[in-house]
């Protein structure tokens with residue numbers, strides 16, 4: 001099939017070409033992010049492959065449907081950037097990559113925790129400058145601490161398992177408790193209890209209308225003083241201004257982010273020669289106890305290969321009249 005691939009980087013091209021090595025599909029790569037202005041590039045392609053910061057709102061979907069797009073193949077697990085109700089109305093099928101490497105994201109999450117706790121990001125710079133002082137680098141043992149995992153699906157369950165293996169007491173919150181976590185000794189508790197008792201809070205639920213700004217002024221207030229907050233899920237889970245206030249007051253002792261609410265204008269691009277206009281993001285960068293990575297938690301060889309192979313397989317299935325990894329407005333099929 002003819003596929004327009006948006007938000008393409010060199011690694012996308014490399015792995016998608018490898019997944020399409022039999023040449024069955026014809027891929028056209030566009031560096032542009034998908035939005036109202038760039039949607040016309042997809043004219044004449046029945047399939048569009050999109051990434052996390054492509055905008056698939058009602059207007060864009062309308063343009064795509066009119067131009068003949070029939071399938072949106074998401075190169076991601078999350079689908080919060082798609083107006084699914086509009087897609088359904090327009091007869092556009094949406095498929096995704098449900099689990100490409102949950103280990104990639106879980107391991108990055110733990111990496112943020114360890115780096116922030118032991119201040120490895122600061123020691124890296126100090127040692128290179130010949131500064132071997134330990135002042136300000138004091139960490140804490142993870143062993144014996146309480147970690148709260150919000151969302152114990154594929155990724156959250158792996159994070160919980162690693163934290164249990166560190167000797168943490170793990171509390172969790174999910175709409176549906178995961179029996180695998182319960183077997184590990186993870187306790188499901190109401191969110192208020194999780195926030196009040198956790199030394200570390202880590203977010204692994206999807207971004208939905210219910211979870212948007214789950215971390216806000218009120219919930220920051222319910223957390224332990226000096227808490228470590230980690231978000232590798234979706235930026236919209238966190239009201240950034242509330243977190244900035246929490247950092248200023250010391251309520252939040254550590255903040256690790258791989259995602260940011262307004263990341264669409266920043267992440268995946270080299271902006272090192274530009275003046276960044278996002279003042280809230282720039283404020284975050286001034287705190288010594290904040291560590292931000294640019295949506296790279298998924299970025300392992302295994303994950304990128306799986307994304308490419310599943311995307312191509314989803315498109316092949318569609319061409320053959322089968323439905324694989326479909327996303328619908330009220331549910332995800334299959335779970």
Ligand code: NAD
Nearest residue numbers: 078151152153154155156174175204205206232233297298
């Ligand atoms: P998943 O669907 O397997 O698990 C999500 C879990 O969240 C489910 O158990 C679900 O029941 C739970 N949940 C839903 N609503 C909830 C709520 N209101 N409160 C508490 N729990 C709730 O998803 P996953 O594969 O584990 O991925 C988790 C998130 O990680 C994704 O939604 C995606 O946004 C994000 N993600 C980020 C990256 C990255 O590179 N940073 C990569 C992949 C996925």
